[in-house]
Amino acid sequence: MTVQDETTGPLTTEAGAPVADNQNSESAGAGGPVLIQDQHLIEKLAHFNRERIPERIVHARGAGAYGTFTVTADVTPYTRAKFLSEIGKQTEVFLRFSTVAGNLGSADAVRDPRGFAVKFYTEEGNYDLVGNNTPVFFIKDAIKFPDFIHTQKRDPYTGSQEADNVWDFWGLSPESTHQVTWLFGDRGIPASYRHMNGYGSHTFQWNNEAGEVFWVKYHFKTDQGIRNLTAEDAVALAGQDADSHQRDLREAIERGEYPSWTVQVQIMPAAEAAAYRFNPFDLTKVWPHADYPPIEIGRLELNRNPENIFAEVEQSVFSPAHFVPGIGPSPDKMLQGRLFAYGDAHRYRVGVNADHLPVNRPHATVAHTYNRDGFSYDGRHKGAKNYEPNSFGGPAQTSRPLWQPVPVSGPTGDHVAPVHAEDDDFVQAGSLYRLLSEDERERLVANLAGSIAQVTRDDIVQRAVENFRKADADFGKRLDAAVQAARSAA
Ligand code: NDP
Numbered sequence: 001m002t003v004q005d006e007t008t009g010p011l012t013t014e015a016g017a018p019v020a021d022n023q024n025s026e027s028a029g030a031g032g033p034v035l036i037q038d039q040h041l042i043e044k045l046a047h048f049n050r051e052r053i054p055e056r057i058v059h060a061r062g063a064g065a066y067g068t069f070t071v072t073a074d075v076t077p078y079t080r081a082k083f084l085s086e087i088g089k090q091t092e093v094f095l096r097f098s099t100v101a102g103n104l105g106s107a108d109a110v111r112d113p114r115g116f117a118v119k120f121y122t123e124e125g126n127y128d129l130v131g132n133n134t135p136v137f138f139i140k141d142a143i144k145f146p147d148f149i150h151t152q153k154r155d156p157y158t159g160s161q162e163a164d165n166v167w168d169f170w171g172l173s174p175e176s177t178h179q180v181t182w183l184f185g186d187r188g189i190p191a192s193y194r195h196m197n198g199y200g201s202h203t204f205q206w207n208n209e210a211g212e213v214f215w216v217k218y219h220f221k222t223d224q225g226i227r228n229l230t231a232e233d234a235v236a237l238a239g240q241d242a243d244s245h246q247r248d249l250r251e252a253i254e255r256g257e258y259p260s261w262t263v264q265v266q267i268m269p270a271a272e273a274a275a276y277r278f279n280p281f282d283l284t285k286v287w288p289h290a291d292y293p294p295i296e297i298g299r300l301e302l303n304r305n306p307e308n309i310f311a312e313v314e315q316s317v318f319s320p321a322h323f324v325p326g327i328g329p330s331p332d333k334m335l336q337g338r339l340f341a342y343g344d345a346h347r348y349r350v351g352v353n354a355d356h357l358p359v360n361r362p363h364a365t366v367a368h369t370y371n372r373d374g375f376s377y378d379g380r381h382k383g384a385k386n387y388e389p390n391s392f393g394g395p396a397q398t399s400r401p402l403w404q405p406v407p408v409s410g411p412t413g414d415h416v417a418p419v420h421a422e423d424d425d426f427v428q429a430g431s432l433y434r435l436l437s438e439d440e441r442e443r444l445v446a447n448l449a450g451s452i453a454q455v456t457r458d459d460i461v462q463r464a465v466e467n468f469r470k471a472d473a474d475f476g477k478r479l480d481a482a483v484q485a486a487r488s489a490a
Helices: 039-049 142-152 163-172 174-183 231-240 244-254 309-314 333-349 427-435 438-452 458-471 473-489
Strands: 062-071 090-099 114-122 125-132 204-207 213-222 260-269 295-304
Touching (some): 062 114, 062 244, 090 295, 125 213, 142 333, 174 427, 244 295, 438 473
Antiparallel strands (some): 114 125, 204 213, 213 260, 260 295
16 A cells, blocks of 8 residues: 655755755865755755664563553453443554564564554553463563563674573573464464564553452454464565564555454452462462453454554554553562563653653543653643642642552562472473474474584583473473484584
8 A cells, every 4th residue: 555645845955945956966166065054955865874772671572552452351350441341342552573583674574572562542641461372471570671671683793693691591491381382383383473473471450439349361362363383484574574573464454354353351369369379460370260260351352554654653662551441550670670671661762751652642541640751751740839839729639559569578678589389390290391382392302303403512402302302201202312323413
């Protein structure tokens, strides 16, 4: 689809003056040097040099679309969030999909988790659910995140992603075994953004009008069905069309084939958390469906493409700290780190006024703060007082927190998160392996072996294989054989 430019009037400079010549720069005589007084030329070159803003360190490569979230069940017993208060109620959303490790220009069809970040433009402010297409993650404490991502990015000496670094970190971080099993399975390379599930992954707090607390996990089940690419097909597609997933999403929406997801939540009454068999705030674990069955609460549909990728996708910012009344954080240590890191990244990348760009600003309400100025401030507060308390009116606090307090006890310290009765780093990786069909297990083992076989050090290989053996003896045995075969064939 091409877009017709309907601008009328002459070409101008940024200051609005008409431009006489956009093809020839001004020079001293026809064959002489260019003149600095050609301000149109200078402005054009200078602006071009500043077209890029820092790309996201993670989730740099993405695509997005607008849509609608519709409530399909009564969840008022669990949360007082207004956008969830009535069956049939609709809220505008913007969803950004992404890969994690690749740079801005990298290919879409790669083995990598996918970001699944939803911004709900609610009447009580924006609620951002910054999830992934996997229900778990590699680590459970944000203090390990920069180290983990360094292993996924380019090595400082070779300038390439290195299997040694990737597997060294995973082997030494056994809590990653569940997510790595997921990643090297079929769902590790979705066929498109439309054909994958999304998960809030973390546990969040819901609280109702009576102040009762529930812990929840979100699931977005694709209505298009799960479709994946084999490792071989992905390599071919990534080579042919780096933008395959972005293109698929845009073209489907242009055709009127609006992708949708059925939204479910698992709900745990707060009183059950302490004695639950797994630490419910551990991001490397799911809550098995048999313990907390997912309940359908809504439908999310994407039905409008952004008009400008830079303005609406590159400059879109999401923060897990963007909550609304009735929803809040849990003590999940990875989530706690993200509550800081996302806003900080946006202030660095897009500036302190990022939340006031059209894609980011609340649609159904207006932000009233005493924060002022900074880069690209639009003067929206006009002459209103910029301090509080004051004697001239202006916004005032509500004295009602968005979420309920959580009891804590014990001394401060660099604590390992509490370990519950059935917690270890391997149990759920084993459950995942055992739910796969024989075909899926074969592909999982082959995918893992292909990657581990690129490692140059024996100790790193052995440690990696051991973790999968601890998840499931058959898994470890098959992987060991496949890695040895791949290494001796190399
Ligand atoms: P259940 O049998 O109740 O649930 C299994 C879940 O696994 C389903 O949600 C299913 O998703 C998903 N699944 C099926 N095939 C694959 C695959 N190839 N790769 C990844 N996920 C798949 O079991 P449990 O709840 O006890 O969980 C068992 C394991 O399933 C977990 O260890 C976890 O790895 C995985 N899982 C669990 C989820 C949860 O929230 N409990 C969510 C997603 C995965 P679908 O219905 O879409 O086919």
